[in-house]
Amino acid sequence: MSVCFVDEVATREILLRVTNVCGECYCDLKEGDPIYYDLEHYRYLCEVCYEKIKEEMNDQREVFEEGGLFEL
Numbered sequence: 001m002s003v004c005f006v007d008e009v010a011t012r013e014i015l016l017r018v019t020n021v022c023g024e025c026y027c028d029l030k031e032g033d034p035i036y037y038d039l040e041h042y043r044y045l046c047e048v049c050y051e052k053i054k055e056e057m058n059d060q061r062e063v064f065e066e067g068g069l070f071e072l
């Protein structure tokens with residue numbers, strides 16, 4: 001899972017030069033917040049959205065694995 005996201009701490013540089021809002025829910029990111037860079041969609045996520053998307057991806061993987069078993 002950590003392959004798709006890079007966890008960082010929001011710095012002034014990131015907030016000024018890249019984004020100061022979450023790419024998913026558009027909540028404000030603040031200096032010192034844990035933020036997660038989404039390598040697939042090139043955006044930063046807040047912790048809440050990261051956890052949510054991580055769970056969704058886990059669900060999808062389970063479905064995929066079940067589908068793989070079904071093919072056997």
Ligand SMILES: [Zn+2]
Binds near residue numbers: 023024026027045046
């Ligand atoms: Zn968010």
